[in-house]
Amino acid sequence: MKQQECVALLLAGGQGSRLNGLTLNRAKPAVSFCGKYRIIDFSLSNCTYSNINTVGILIQYKPFLLNSYIGLGSAWDLDNPFSGGVHILPPFLGNSEGSWYNGTANAVFQNYEFIDFYNPKYVIILSGDHVYKMDYNLMLKFHKQKNSEITIATIQVPHEEASRFGILTVDEDLRVTDFQEKPPQSESNLASMGVYIFNWATLKQALIEDDADYLSDNDFGKNIIPQQLKQAKRVYAYNFQGYWRDVGTIESYYHANMESLREGHFLNVFDPKFRIFSNEDILPPHFMGSSAKIENSLVCNGCIVHGKVSNSILASGVFVGKGVEIKDSILLPYVKVHKGSMVSKTIVGENAEILSGSIVGVEGESTPDQDGITVIEDRHIIPSGSKIAAGENVYRTR
């Protein structure tokens, strides 16, 4: 097996609870994005382009659909055993004990044997639930140039948003002098992207120390980074400039998807020079019927459209019946919307069905929640003639 310089650890274990109905049945990285992709496609494709061939994917919450989707990693050319390949890493039982992953750092710590097995010089920690396109080699180059021990990828966020992120303060040499999680006020607007490059030796030491600290939450952002900064380790900030979108809440997920419909923004996601790979289903071309009307929308393979679609995204295999109107909405894979229904500003979960004559996303008198975005959970069947108010979250009854 070929010696790998850098091994990637992709954190895909979180619940993504702020995505409500979309993550009730699947881990967040497995959630559909822009019709044909899933969120994890971005991190995995980045690895492909960056020539990082050994990727450990840390899973915990509802991993089945994510695991089936990843398979052997062939869809991202990450199935070469000679250079490592993709490894699904669930929590496991050891000789004397085992436990669930207790935080991002703990998840990595429990898998130090995996990293030791490949014995790389560098480890890159990625999150599986961010949408962005990045060549990690450039970040690694920067890391080496600065003789850094820990490099954190950062992105500039609007000052008003800074309190939502981990904010870094840097000096002129881009060395990190301070790190604050969600500071109410800050001068700097450099947010941590949750992408870190560590020297493996540094990381190992940091994880061991952190594990021994009973008070720690075992989180990279909350514990590891501040701790290393306190120890005056060489921590640098790599300023990333490129396509990056937060998809952590319903609002941000919705807007990141919708943005790709806007003139000029289409290329951000779909730039052929940095194509995102995905594990497509085997579906024929989509069909637009004689009564179909479509404008400013994205349509994926296997769709059958007989109604009116505007400003929307139809993922794979979606069915839009006659007399249906879809507006400003995102229909996830295999959704069916039957005769005469109207869907506005709604995210309809995978395999859900909206039976005939329903109206989803009705605007009422009061200001709706969730920016007026209605969410229907995976597999939910909305009965005929239903009316669902804007901003509602519709879940299956169990």
Next chain:
Amino acid sequence: MPKAIGIIFANSGSDTLDGLAQNRPVAAVPFGGRYRILDFALSSMVNSGISTIGLVTPHQYRPLLDHLGAGKDWFLERKNGGMFILPGVMHGLAGDNHTFCIKDLQHNLEYLEKDFSDNVVISSGNQIYNMNFMESLQFHKEKQADATLIYKECDNLGNSIDDSLLEMDNDQKISNIWVQSDLKSSHTGHSHFANMLIIRRELLLNIIDKYSSLGCLDLIDILITNLKVLKLYGTPTDSIFWPIRTVKDYFHRSMDLLDCEVREKLWLGEDRIHTKIVDNPPTRYTTHAKVSNSLIASGCTISGEVSNSIIFRGVIVEQGCQIKNSIIMPKCHIYENAQIKYAILDKYVKVNGENVLKGSLNSPLVVSKSTVI
């Protein structure tokens, strides 16, 4: 389960496809928005559990291989079996009547010799169908047949010059095979040979051994010659079956795809048609798009009017364009206000603004690959 390996003949060219099959075999002609004609035979075999498939290719097989790669997208990149390229002997792609030329097999004898299967499923790569061979293999085994020919029961198959009709007794045993060119009007029949058969591997090897030195003979002709001494059976298929022999075949069958029921039957059933995956983004419809009754593949940008048409992957249709009753193959670019009616545009064609391309239902206009208008 009777074990079988597959052979697909994808090496015939055609003079009657008006340039669509000029530098590629018929099997490599794009079809249905994202497929190539060969994908149907190949997928049918793969879905039947036949995982060892030999593809007889023309001597110049670049376009085929560009599409096939190592067979990964058809699940044929495997240890046990897999896809084998069998270069044929014929130079050039001159259309000929030899669907199953023995010499091509003799040239690639090792493929047949080194295997242990009892039977070989042979198909032409020039036809559209979606068939599971398991039933036919079962039938072939039960009858202990030397060869089982698969036929389609119907009135006619479109252009029937190359057709063969099967005459069978009540037990489905073949008593005669009538080649159309010999037919007088006295022989009418409905059992059209579908250019697919199952033959015992040992028998095939014997035939190759005995006949290949005699020139370029067709396997079916040899079977006809030996009809009396062989156990030949016929079994029908209820799959959609479309041989593609002329531009009219190609155009009309493509338009048939616009029918919901046809699509359900052809590629929305249990057995799917596999093809090369290119990781295209979804197709984008801009504010000016107007599309009706059309089949559209991925990676397109549509800003104009499209009706009753088939648009392949990666096509750009700019604002003000009108595309009607046409077939636009991958990566074409139709500029503003161009008008296209009853036309078939091959890959990479560019139609500059304001141009009008018009064919007719009975004589669609064919524009060759990479033409700039």
